Amino acid sequence: MMRAVLLAALLALPAAAQDFSAGSEAAEWGLQGERKARFAARVVDILCQLAGDCPPDCGAGTRQLGLLRSADGVLVLPLKNAQPLFSGAVADLAPFCGQMVEVDGLLVGDPAMTPAPVYQVQRIRPAKGAWAPANRFTADWAARNPEAAALPGPWFRKDPRILAEIARGGYLGLGPEADRAFIAAERGR
Amino acid sequence: MAGRHRHAVRAGLALALALVQPATAGAEGRHVTVTGEAIDTWCYFSGVMGGPDAVVGSAHHTCALWCAAGGIPVGLLADDGTVYMVLKLPGADDAAGGRGFLAVASHRLTASGMLHERDGIRYIIISEVIEDHGITRRNHEDFGVVPPFAIPEAGGE
Structure with missing residues (x-):
C-alpha cells in the first residue's frame, strides 16, 4: 500500500521534476533549457480541455492542440514541429485528435522565465503505429x-x-x- | 502501529490528490484585462534566435509574422513578464495560422477575456481587444532585424 501511495505521489510531481528522456531519439537544437522527452499522450483541443468548447475533430486544424501526458496528466503545450521553418505542430497533431499517441522531441524553456516547459514535437506515432517525422506543415501549406x-x-x-x-x-x-x-x-x- | 500506517497512507493519498488537483482544475476561468505585446512564443521561450529583448518588437516583426502564419501559438507578453497564450482572438477564426493573428503581430494590445491556468501555463480566450496600440517597441534600432535575413533588400540573403 505504501508503495502505491509513493507511486501516486510520484505521478503527481510537477512536469519539470520528471525525466522523460528514456528512449528518446530527439535531435538536439541547443535551445534554452532543452531536454529530450518521449512520452505517451492523448492529443486534445486545448480550448475544449479548458473551457468545454468542443467542436468535432478539434476544430480541423484551426485550434491550438495539446498533449495530455499519460504518466502524470500534465497538459503539455507543443509550440513547434521538427521543421526549421517557423512552423507549428498543429498540422502534425490534428490527424490524431482525441487519440493516444507517442511523441518524441524536446521540452524547452529556461525555468527562470518559462513557467512550464513547452514542447517541440520531432516525431510521432499512433498507438500500434510506426514513427513518422513531425514535418507535415509544409505539405499541408502547399496543399492550401x-x-x-x-x-x-x-x-x-x-x-x-x-x-x-x-x-x-x-x-x-x-x-x-x-x-x-x-x-x-x-x-x- | 497499524493505525499510524493507515494515517500515513491517508496522508500520502491526500498529498497525491492535492498535487494532482491543479492539473485538472481551472475549467471555470476568470475574467481578466491584460495589456501586452503579441509575441512569437517559440522564439521567445526557446532562445533560438537570441535573448528575449531581441525577439520582440519591430526587430522581430517579420519573424513574428512567419511564426504566426506557421501556426505557432501567439502569446501576450505583459509588462510584468507574464506570457498569456492566446487561444482565441475576435475576428480570427483560425488560431493556428489565421490572418487575424498576423494582423496584430508585435502590436501592444489591451484585451479582455477569460483566463485559464493549467500546469503552470496561462491561457487567455480573448473576447475583446479594447485597444490596439500598434507596434510600440522600436527595437530594430538596437538589434537590427532578427533573424538578420528577415529583410532580403537589406542584404540579409
Missing part, C-alpha cells in the same frame, strides 16, 4: 496554397497572408518609410 507553392523559395517568403502584411506595414511593421530608412542604413554600413 498551390499557386504560391509553385513559386520558387521557402513558404514564408511567398505566403499570401505574410506578403499582404508586409505590403501593408513593412518588414518592421512601422510602415514603408521606416523600412526604407532601415534598409538604406544597412546598405550604407
Whole structure:
C-alpha cells in the first residue's frame, strides 16, 4: 500500500521534476533549457480541455492542440514541429485528435522565465503505429496554397497572408518609410 | 502501529490528490484585462534566435509574422513578464495560422477575456481587444532585424 501511495505521489510531481528522456531519439537544437522527452499522450483541443468548447475533430486544424501526458496528466503545450521553418505542430497533431499517441522531441524553456516547459514535437506515432517525422506543415501549406507553392523559395517568403502584411506595414511593421530608412542604413554600413 | 500506517497512507493519498488537483482544475476561468505585446512564443521561450529583448518588437516583426502564419501559438507578453497564450482572438477564426493573428503581430494590445491556468501555463480566450496600440517597441534600432535575413533588400540573403 505504501508503495502505491509513493507511486501516486510520484505521478503527481510537477512536469519539470520528471525525466522523460528514456528512449528518446530527439535531435538536439541547443535551445534554452532543452531536454529530450518521449512520452505517451492523448492529443486534445486545448480550448475544449479548458473551457468545454468542443467542436468535432478539434476544430480541423484551426485550434491550438495539446498533449495530455499519460504518466502524470500534465497538459503539455507543443509550440513547434521538427521543421526549421517557423512552423507549428498543429498540422502534425490534428490527424490524431482525441487519440493516444507517442511523441518524441524536446521540452524547452529556461525555468527562470518559462513557467512550464513547452514542447517541440520531432516525431510521432499512433498507438500500434510506426514513427513518422513531425514535418507535415509544409505539405499541408502547399496543399492550401498551390499557386504560391509553385513559386520558387521557402513558404514564408511567398505566403499570401505574410506578403499582404508586409505590403501593408513593412518588414518592421512601422510602415514603408521606416523600412526604407532601415534598409538604406544597412546598405550604407 | 497499524493505525499510524493507515494515517500515513491517508496522508500520502491526500498529498497525491492535492498535487494532482491543479492539473485538472481551472475549467471555470476568470475574467481578466491584460495589456501586452503579441509575441512569437517559440522564439521567445526557446532562445533560438537570441535573448528575449531581441525577439520582440519591430526587430522581430517579420519573424513574428512567419511564426504566426506557421501556426505557432501567439502569446501576450505583459509588462510584468507574464506570457498569456492566446487561444482565441475576435475576428480570427483560425488560431493556428489565421490572418487575424498576423494582423496584430508585435502590436501592444489591451484585451479582455477569460483566463485559464493549467500546469503552470496561462491561457487567455480573448473576447475583446479594447485597444490596439500598434507596434510600440522600436527595437530594430538596437538589434537590427532578427533573424538578420528577415529583410532580403537589406542584404540579409
